[in-house]
Amino acid sequence: QFHMIKHEDLTWGESLGQGSFTHIFRGHKTDQRDEVTHTTEVLLKVLDANHKNCWESFFEAASLMSQISHKHLLLVYGISVHKSKNIMVQEFVKHGALDLYLKKSMSVSVSWKLDVAKQLACALNFLEEKNIAHGNICAKNLLLAREGDPSSDNSPFIKLSDPGTSMTLLGKDVVLDRIPWVAPEVLDTLEIELECDKWSFGTTLWEIFNNGEAPLQGLDLIQKQQFYEHFSNLPALEWTELADLIAQCMQYQPELRPSCRSIIRQVNSLITSGNTQVFAICLVQD
């Protein structure tokens, strides 16, 4: 169920860092279509050789994303297996991971952030309708295809990346390190259900409205585990309605978390109320 890409059709560019047990590189792929050679810029995601045993899960994560297509889901062109290298060939998304972008550019507006939140909610709703749980929703896995800038008033556009190797194979410490993105029940079951993505949506909202700052980043694994054992919550944001939506998503009882439809409705009302407030301020100023 995958397009196999020949290793010789890939050229390798600079390293762009690493994920869990993977390294990512800029690159290009060439393919012949009706005697014409097309060169496409790609992102090459390589599974570490010492984690070869995870290769099924590595590719399964990608195949999940390539069986369905949606404007806010990352496009996976195919895979390439060469000697001991397992390579996933993804579309190259222009502005990279959202967490780094938010840390770099502190000037994105509230409406920009809400627009991104709504796009993520739509992607999750699409997955929920297909009964597919992603399992690794976080700002690092949101890729920014279009910056959108306040002047020309065009909006940002994000793509949700593949979930990567399943946590169940990555070991307990990796799961603990993903606190507070990973839903609490996953620590016991190591099973990813649809409700888990709603918890992670709440954490990702928190990240977006904290300019990409990682929640609980100073805590070690023991303290992170205790955060869940004490049923703790992230510090509430000033904007009460937004803090409420985050709190609804990050309820310890999975069945109490809102449906994607409800999340989309609530983000829409935040957008409306946000605009109304800005509009009112303009009225007062004029």
Ligand SMILES: N#Cc1ccc(Nc2nc(N)cc(-n3cnc(CCO)c3)n2)cc1
């Ligand atoms: N400077 C810069 C710059 C870096 C990267 C991209 N593009 C891109 N395209 C993708 N398909 C995936 C990723 N990516 C980034 N970090 C991860 C690991 C966490 O998911 C994946 N980046 C664009 C610009």
